[in-house]
Amino acid sequence: MSEISRMIVINNKNLEIQQKGNRGTPIVIVTGMGNSFDEWHEVTEALSKRNTVIMFHRPGLGRSEIGDESRTTQAVADELKELLTQLNIVEPFILVGHSYGGLCAQHFAKLYPSHLRGLVLVDSTSVDFQLLDDLTLPVLNEDSTDEAWIEKCNLYSSMNKDELSKILNPSLTRKQKQFPPEIQERLMDFQVNPTLYKAMCSEIKNWKVDAEIIKGLGDFHNLPLVVIGRDKEYCIQLGVDEGFPEWEIRIFEDKWQELIMDQVNLSSNSKLIFAERSGHLLYMDRPDVLIQSITELNSDSDT
Template identity: 30%
Template sequence: MKFAWRRRSRYWLFGLAIACLTTLAGVVYQTERTAADLAAFPPPGRMISVNGMNLHLYCLGSGTPTLVLEAGLGENVLSWHPVQTKLAQTMRVCAYDRPGLGWSDPIDTAIQPEEVAKNLHTLLNNAGIAPPFILVGHSRGGIYVRAFYHQFPDDTQGIVLVDSTHEQSPMHQYLYAAWDYRKQAMQIAVAEPLSRIGLVRLLGIADADRRPSPLPAEILAAKTALQNRTDTARAVVNEIAVMREGLDPATPPPDSLGNLPLLVLTAGNLVDPDLIAREAARSGKVVEAEKALARIQQAEQDDLARLSSNSWHILVRNSGHFIMQDQADEFVGAVSEFAKPFSLKSGGEGQTNDNAGLAQTAVQAGEFKP
């Protein structure tokens, strides 16, 4: 019996040694590949110091006001690639990476939308970019730009919401909301330690080209390199931790924007009941549950459009959640038309928008054609 116990102990020790060596090898692999990726894909913009950390800011074009792009959950400046250069032909356009995303330094703790907004304000100030700003928020970024306006209303001349998240998401009325977010949080939480030992990279879990994409190959390669960073997984875990607070039924609705010029762009594919039903049947999901989710998402988008008495709501057909990639030309046309009246005023006076063309074309469930 003593001999058998010693033999089992040797097996356990041998297995533990193999696991430790494998983990160490994975850590070395992840560290070396991350360093190689950062050397192969240097930041296209500037690194600006903000409260002791360096944030990446990428600006193109010139003029006033400045269009400021706020990306969605886990995204970085590259998600705006199809539209930033085109928009910069007529205005200054700045995208940036939140802490831990893209090329920005990481932070260890989750931060609330109000802190995200303060960081952005400090970033722009330290970079010498003066207001006024037109803020463009995609998905989760929509919450951040609204938080920016409520803290710095005098610096904000208008807001564009791109298939924006609602403050009370994930949809209190949706039966599977809690489970969906819990599952997502668990997946990301597992991915973070796996990313530290290189398994996320080896298995291609975070690869940016896992679906057909309009992004060029070199942009996809850079995006994949950034998404394989351990810092990215940690940043996404932190953001999801804050997002899950929206499951609380006591979460307040989004605050009014008064008469601030507001453009709401909604992804048509995500609220089309027929398309939703076909896709649900094809993928084996519960058709009625997915159609209910689509109705809730449409209601939330309508609610966001009502936040301002001076708003336009455009349903962008044949587009998924990433409107700026799926329908880049329509996106550029709508945002350019929205911003045009401001750029015609010296000093960006006031917060009125005389954009009759946009108002006439952005009818209910319509498509905008400049």
């Protein structure tokens, strides 16, 4: 197995990519908002034994440079297409998208279905996520509106790394502490990068318009699609343990699960999985489910 982390130039800016493995069907993973590709270490280590796995940090994330351009799902789709061209990936590949990365993956899949061998949406943001904002949840919504996040990200983007470290007090999960030391160091540094919050601010400003654009692009026809969702009851219990009202958490999780289930209708060739004992970071909580699902999709495409 080979592992290559390097920079390539797209739109006159350096973009950080990671490539593991050098065989089989390419698997391209698009991370969620504010998430590093290093968080996927366990999943990519397993998949790269039989496949080429490609990940990239969107502009502003990690070492990827960002300018003053708007960060949209269309921009991500364009960057991904150019990335594949530069890496000489010409055969159909499996595209995996988590959370906001799933929204980006949906945009790419609708624009370039012939490029894909299959699509995996991992607890993906729905094109109808506006319905979540319409829920009356006074405690949950107190600090989680788009406006609140934009204000917070604007503030963080104006700070330096030392200032962010004092405010955010970055830490690693128990699982991440088992990763190689160099990855742990990268994950800690990732959290206190001011450009991360500049990117998030722009992504949040644009994602509702992006969702409407994606909806207008139609469906995936018969593209092999796997939709993986989190464990609703497990997430409700986590929320209660954190002190949130159970009735609010239940309403939110009911709607989230409904939106996940709706994504199955994007293709006539789809499969739905709910990963038991998993929260939103499914690749951390249940990497085994994700690895198996992608592996099976790859095998099914061979037959």
